[in-house]
Amino acid sequence: MPGAYAEFLGGNMAMKRILGALCAATVLSSAAFAEGYPERTITMVVPFAAGGPTDTVARLVAEKMSTDLGQQIVVENVGGAGGTLGAGNVAKAEADGYTILLHHIGMATSATLYRNLPYDPLGFEYVGLVTEVPMVMVARKDFPAADFPAFVEYVKGNADKVTMANAGIGAASHLCGMLFQSAIDTQFVTVPYKGTGPAMTDLLGGQVDFMCDQTTNTTQQITGGTIKAYAATTPERLAIFPDLPTVAEGGLPQMEVSIWHGIYAPHGTPAEATGRLSTALQFALADPGVTKAMADLGTAPSPAADATPAALKTKLETEIARWKPVIEAAGVYAD
Amino acid sequence: MSAKPTDTTDAAAGVFLILVAVFFGWQTTGLETGTSLRMGPGYFPMVLSALLLIMGVLVLVKSFKGQGERIGRIAWRGLIFILPAPIFFGLTVRGLGFVPSLFVTTLIASQASVRMKPLPALVLAVLVTVLSTLVFSYALGLPFRRFGPWLPF
Amino acid sequence: MDLLSNLALGFSVASSFENLFFCLIGVLLGTLIGVLPGIGATATIAMLLPITFQLEPVSSLIMLAGIYYGAQYGGSTTAILINMPGESSSAVTAIDGYQMARKGRAGIALATAAIGSFFAGTVSTFLVAIFAPPLTIIALKFGAAEYFSLMVLGLVMSIALAHGSILKALAMVVLGLLLGMVGTDVYTGTPRFIMGVREFSDGLNFVALAVGVFGIAEILRNLEDEHDREMVTNQVGSLWPRREDFRAMIGPILRGTGIGSILGILPGGGAILAAFASYTLEKKVSKNPKEFGHGAIAGVAGPESANNAGAQTSFIPLLTLGIPANPVMALMIGAMIIQGIVPGPNVATDQPRLFWGIIASMWIGNLMLVVLNLPLIGLWVKLLKVPYYILFPIIMAMCSIGVYSVSSNTFDLYAVAFFGLLGYAMTKLRFEPAPLLLGFVLGPLLEENLRRAMILSRGDPSTFVSRPISLTLLLMSLGVLVLVFLPAIRKSRDEVFIESEG
Incomplete structure (x- = not known):
């Protein structure tokens, strides 16, 4: 076509047009495809x-x-x-x-x-x-809340103080952050970074409060005890963190995302x-x-x-x- | 202070800076400057453009006083053949493929010198192409198409 | 002692026949690719990354690390010989290294770079081994306000890069900052200065800029007077540093190693500053600062040591936090993940063989490099005897491949041509490219951290002076400014902006 x-x-x-026309021509000529x-x-x-x-x-x-x-x-x-x-x-x-x-x-x-x-x-x-890939809501290791419902309450109650990091517009952490804001219907300050690395560094250093990111980026930090995990964004609990509740268990099923x-x-x-x-x-x-x-x-x-x-x-x-x-x-x- | 700049190079440099500053300033006009809590995308560039403008004016003013080297000869032949080489590579590396594209690129660049005769230029281009293809495409396995879809084979 | 047994473990892993072999292959490949014009460490690793996927985890990381510092060695070689830096750090080496080469001292410049790098590499390897965990804490103390102040210090120091008019050097810094803004704004997603070219929405490619304003501008300059005189066939003088050369390089190497080791620890831009900072310091402490920019041996020894020390200590955040300090480290993390090792705070305890093996291999790799490179100097210097009209078409071909290979973006190639033109115009107007490059690298970091600091402090600018590290850095910037301008103020008014015109 x-x-x-x-x-x-x-x-x-x-x-580009010339290139496109040539490509299209090639497609048409290679009708006898499939076999090999x-x-x-x-x-x-x-x-x-x-x-x-x-x-x-x-x-x-x-x-x-x-x-x-x-x-x-x-x-x-x-x-x-x-x-x-x-x-x-x-x-x-x-x-x-x-x-x-x-x-x-x-x-x-x-x-x-x-x-x-x-x-x-x-x-x-x-x-x-x-x-x-599942995502996990994580916070700096001295963040006050004990569990996910308490975390949500804390964020709602201190909306003018808390900060949420993300790895830039369109990044996984940004998408999850948008879902979270709309799920709890609260506006708080978000801090964008250029990539997960610097965002995670600031979370480790306690410069920002929390972030929601892929397990790819968070798993080792969670097991290392350098950050705190609150909930997984999956329908089922994660195999690597069987004790970590899901967002649905915490009352926010609309935050499920992968x-x-x-x-x-x-x-x-x-x-x-x-x-x-x-x-x-x-x-x-x-x-x-x-x-x-x-x-x-x-x-x-x-x-x-x-x-x-x-x-x-x-x-x-x-x-x-x-x-x-x-x-x-x-x-x-x-x- | 005389009516004409005594340091023509610096006068040109000042004008250059002013033009660049105006260009960036003009490009910044559409961007929000924001507030101090949430500085907009235009805040920093606006400040920088203004700074550059001031510096350009200063350089221009000073050019009426100091003395400096003249601009001197310009490498026209170099400009004509060197600059198009990477552009040609960019335009054709996907279409023609790595091998022919690099060959022509080298050939174009080699013409920048008056000392380069046609035959040595050809030999050089062949050598560069063959060696680069062996190293980058075969040995390192870079995902380049050796011959692209524009070619009939 | 723990450290000794750990190091012993490391050396036993790194000196296995297999790992020695891959370390050698790594430094060899790194040097060879890095030495090609326009290709620096980042491009080299990106290019060679897939090769390492087939190996054992330890071997593959040892090889990657080898490629990394091998490419840095190679990159400095190209910077010195043909003024073609492939990384921001070698851009500093190019300033005086290339001038040395033009004066027939290419061999000495190369030897200085090799010796400085080896010494810095040795010292910082041990720093990594001994202090990795405590140093990590410093890195974590650096928030947005601290980074902003650090970048301010970096910019202030950039004045010293100038060897002509300070005003024009400052203008180049500002132009560099503006060029660094090109691309998508991190905070709002607004595209800036991209002129509708989506390919530039992640910013201009550093390699394209550096190759253009340094390398291509230099080629064009050399092509100017072909008709009147012989092409600049560089004379080749003595290969080895003499006694006085050694004496001139000891101080800079020591200071450079110190600066580089400290700055390298900071993730997100510290290591970038190392070479620039060292150059500034050397110019300040030098008895004859006028030499700088015209082939000062300290201008090669200091930055090269700083850059290599920073390269080693930038492994600290990677190894102890699992956080990449620069694009190369990000690539290493990718390599580790593919190997089934997810880097994080536990690597040292979970994978002691890997952790200490890599550290030990760094030193072995550095040793290999110096052994490899000192004899190669003769060969590189001979390269300068190749007639220029044969050399530059090869350079153009390599640049094109190198720039394209970074992200298969053809627009980066158009940018090379554009920056070549800009760079040539700049040389004609007596502007210097090094401050421009520094501005370009620091610009995004400066803006990003300023805006982030203001967001985190809820719009309160006092955050920059109420945080002690940030305050210290700002006071240091002030100190540097005073040092630079005090002598100038004493001079007559006309000379205020002209320092050692020449």
């Missing part, structure tokens, strides 16, 4: 810097998927603009199954956070869900390719090594039923709908 494809060329440069796929190296674009939590997830599954596919998957990091640059690149790439995207919840939230995205977040082909990761392909990628990739993804997620590595991060691979195109499509659509009002109510936009 060269016509629909051209819509993705939001760029204003003639070069994949025949060469597949590029998995991660729209964040190398070494970050999303990159880590990508590299974990990419390696095992390569084993199943019999072809190497190389991870390419195209960081920037909250993941929208990398996603934009994939939207414009050839829809031949050799360029795929691994993105997290930002795929859904950027639809509202960015008011002029150069691509349609719903315009991708789907491969499947990879993992859903940082889910999915794999996508450019619009028009043949179903044979996405189907094959989906099988490879299920293979990788069933691998004990992957399970173990994810468990260390406080998360688990998505079940095989979720590692499918249909499940990811549903997830993305419901999440876009869920976050739209939250973000609009907060009135924060990233552009």
Whole structure:
């Protein structure tokens, strides 16, 4: 579909148009597809810097998927603009199954956070869900409240004194923070940082009061006793912290949130390719090594039923709908 | 103080600073300055633009007094061939692929010197391309397409 | 004693045949990639990270650490030989190192850098081993107000980077600060100065800026008078430092090591200041500050030691808190996670082999580097004999690859061309690039921490003087200002802004 494809060329440069036309032509000419796929190296674009939590997830599954596919998957990091640059690149790439995207919840939230995205977040082909990373509400280790209900009470009662850190607009911690503010219907001061590292440092040093972040970033600090954990944002208690209550137990079920990761392909990628990739993804997620590595991060691979195109499509659509009002109510936009 | 700047380089430097300050100041106008609790995105740039403007004026004023070296010769040939090299690489590395793109980039850059004859330039470009491809693409495994989709093969 | 047994454990891990091998591979790869123009430690690690995923956790981290300081060595080499820094720290080395090279003292500059780095590396490795836990506490005491005051001190010190007009140097700092603002505002998500180019929404790429204003501007300058005279084929003088050179470098190396070790501990920008701070100090204590900017050996010895010491101690927050002090450390954390080790406050107790193994390998790696690099100096210096018209197309090709490899962003390449033009215009107008670079690096930190401090203090500016560390830093800034301007005030009015024009 060269016509629909051209819509993705939001760029204003003639070069991009030429490139797009050439790509579209290639797609059309390679009609006889399927049989041998994949025949060469597949590029998995991660729209964040190398070494970050999303990159880590990508590299974990990419390696095992390569084993199943019999072809190497190389991870390419195209960081920037909250993941929208990398996603934009994939939207414009050839829809031949050799360029795929691994993105997290930002795929859904950027639809509202960015008011002029150069691509349609719903315009991708789907491969499947990879993992859903839980989040934990944590505070500096001398924070007065004893448990989650007391914590909520304290925040409500001292709204003019408490400070909540987040890792920047659109970051997981920012999303969770917005949910928390709307769940307890209280305004307090939020302090944005450039990334989780500095935010966590200030939390450890007691410069800010609390934060809600992925287990990837919080687990080691919690077990080390350098910060206090109040609640997990999952429906069930976490396997690594069986004593930690959930937000629903604490009376705030609307705060349930996880940082889910999915794999996508450019619009028009043949179903044979996405189907094959989906099988490879299920293979990788069933691998004990992957399970173990994810468990260390406080998360688990998505079940095989979720590692499918249909499940990811549903997830993305419901999440876009869920976050739209939250973000609009907060009135924060990233552009 | 004479009517003409005695230090022409500094006069140009002052004008340069003023222009840059005006540019940034103009770009800042749309940004909120905010309050002292929540300084807006425009607060800091506004202050900096103003500072830069003052400095530009000072440099310009002082240029009417001091003496300095003249600007001197400008490397036009260098500008014409050096600057487009990375731009060409940027425009074509995805489309043409790493190998042809780097080859042409090196060739363009090599033309910046009058001493570079066509044949040595070709040899140099081939060598640079072959070695870089071996090192970056094969040995280090960087995710570059060696030959891109613009090429028929 | 605990420390001794821990170190013994560390050395037994690090000196296993396998780990020695990977340490060597790491420093070799790091040096080789780092020496390519326009590619610094961050780009090198980002590029080589996937290679390490297949190894044992300890080996892979030892190798990564090796790549890191190997790349720093390599980066200084390029800064000295062709004025092409790949990191903010080597930008300082470039100032006097490159001038030394132009005067035929490239070998001595390289040897000074190697010796200084080795000494600093040795001292700070032991600092890490002995003081890691207590030093962590200092790092945690640094809040937004303290960082703001530290950045103010850094900016004040940047005046000393100038060897021409102080006014014009200050203007460059301000321009650098403004360039540092380009990108998305952390607090509101508002894009600033990006001219509709989404690719710049995370800010301008440091490597693109440094390569442009230093390296490409220098290439263009060298291409200016091709018609009249021989291309600047640098003469090659003696390779080894003489007795008086050694005497000139001892003080700077000691002071640089001290400054670097302390600043390196601070996560979020401390280490960036180390090289700049050392340069300032050396220029202040020097008997002939006019030498600076024209090939002062102290201008290489001090910053190089500071930079290497800071590089080592920046492992402290990583190892004791699991918090990255800079982008390289963030990459290391990613590598650890992939290996199934989630860094945090427990690494030292849960993984003593890993923790002490890495610390011991730092020293071994530094030793390897000095052994490796001293003989290589001869080779690097020979490189200067290659005719310039052959050298610079290679430099341009390497820069293009290096800049692109950081985040596969083609706009970074366009930025290289733009900053090359800007840098050339600046040299023509007698502006210096080093203050610009410092402003660029510190700008975002300065603004971010000012605004954060004001948010945390609920808009009360007295937070900067009521917090003791912050107050001390501000008083130090004041002291530096007085030191700089007092002699100037005594001079006649006309000379106020002109210090050693030359």
